[in-house]
Amino acid sequence: MNDRLSNIRINQTGYSDALPVHLAVLSEGLLTLSKDGGLPCFPVEIVAPEADESSGDKVTIVNFGVLPEGEYSAQCGEEYARHITVKKNPWKDVTNALIKGLYYQRCGCELKPEHAGRFVHPACHTAPASEWENKSVKKLVTGGWHDAGDYGKYVGPGAVTVAHLLYTYILCPKGCSDELNIPESGNGVPDILNEARFELEWILKMQREDGAFYHKLTKDHFAPFIMPQEDHDPEYLMPVSHCATAAACACLALAYRVYRKFDTEFADIMLNAALRASKWLDENPDFIPFVNPEGVRTGMYGDRSDKDEKFWAACELFAATDSKEYLKKAEDLYSGELRITSYGWAEVSGLGAMCCLFVLREKAGDILYKGLKERFIDECNNIRTLSENSGYGTALSPKGYGWGSILPIMSNAMSMIMYEMLTGDTSMRENALMQWNYALGLNALDMCFVTGFGERSVMNPHHRPSGSDGIDDPVPGLISGGPNKGFQYPQTKEKLGDSVPPAKSYLDELPSADTNEVAIYWNSPAIFVGAFFNSIS
Ligand code: G3I
Ligand code: 9MR
Ligand code: ZN
16 A cells, blocks of 8 residues: 555556546646656646645646557656556456455355455354344345445345446446356356346345335344354344335346346246335335334435335336336336436436336337436536536535445446447546546545555455454455545544545545445446446457
């Protein structure tokens, strides 16, 4: 780990020889670049940099355009030179690692040395769980991914993560290489789908007999920092919820289409589960927000509305069954209120929009294809403006740095990538690329947010296995939530001070869940973005 902040910020995992090379420079004066130990060339005079509101930094983005393959050294003023690699396909490893990061979150099975290297552990959370509301009902609900730095498993966030993987496979198949070295590798199914199936099998187990889905499978409190196999306190099936049911319904209907060509039996089970969930939603139309029952303190994943989840579900059910009743439902649920460029656990309208724009297309009709497409394009233009207004090119407003700011940043990259896919206009590509660069080091913190990558990388994520396995390095391939001005933890505020700018409100410290936790649904949008750039580099 290099402790010195450089005056040049780069994508620490390298650059592609097929895409423009951007650096961010924090000094004035002459910036030079030398190739393969040669004399400095490409001189750029940096004058009067502008202040970036999110970070308070005076920063200039320098675009060197497409550079030939090689090892470069960038220097501005007296500060040390920064090493940059330009090569073909530079992001295959980090994209694969982000997918493999989900493998390391697997619950209920042993992580073996042949797949997990140093980061092994025996099977965890293998005991049957009781329903919270009726403790005499016990079920074996093993499997799935640990949600984040904690060991909870939550249906809605899990469904969203799977959807990101499946849409990555649908839209950027060339970007996902099949070399993950997970237990299923080599079985004829792409590894990204093998990994997603691990979660899908668990989601299926979270359905109650009447079709509803339990909101989550957690203990009543968060575990201390112990390894998962040492976490023996009882887990509970927490009450069912509308949002979990609708999100699972959507995800399973989507998965039905994707897995059909590999395993019809598994696909049919998923469609059947989705239809039963949909029926439960019809029979229980009044939204009841999930709140943690008295005495439960694990992640709540509360939501103000289930309209977005139901909209997404209706779109996916129409795609899966071709039955017009679902198109009608989706049209009825659709309104300007739905944020069609949001793909995170709280607002999933964007996933419904992806189904309309890339799967249903003309079949979605005037409202959900033509109209929605226009609105989507407008939104993408706003996102591009956000990126243009930022000193680092980051598509987030200064106010947007909340818990898990990496999510809106990666989501905005997804939107700009989809803009290109939808219109053939490549003019947002560099704006999207700046978000990928952000995640990998081109940011106000000079920090690569993916564990195991970069010369200045996250070392102390709020992640129980990383904090308790006795290995100095964190589990690799996990992306940190990143800067958060929300200061949900008083100690974060105390350490950073009130006046720290939003984009610097970050601590690479284990206790700082509010700035440095990892989560499956932060990895997954980064996987989409990585796979896209992988496919064109
Ligand atoms: O709802 C308000 C919104 O009205 C406001 O505009 C916005 C401003 O930032 O804040 C919104 O609420 C935030 C909420 O996330 C919704 O995004 C809260 O301030 C913020 O505290 C909350 O953070 C969530 C955090 O749990 C604490 O509840 C994160 O999104 C969520 O990703 C995180 O999830 C945790 C799980 O509970 C447990 N497992 C780990 C996981 C990752 O940290
Ligand atoms: O470790 C928990 C983390 O996974 C959650 O995202 C976070 C959400 O509030 O809570 C963390 O648990 C902390 C708890 O909220 C307060 N006491 C300290 C716990 C560990 O940092
Ligand atoms: Zn576990």
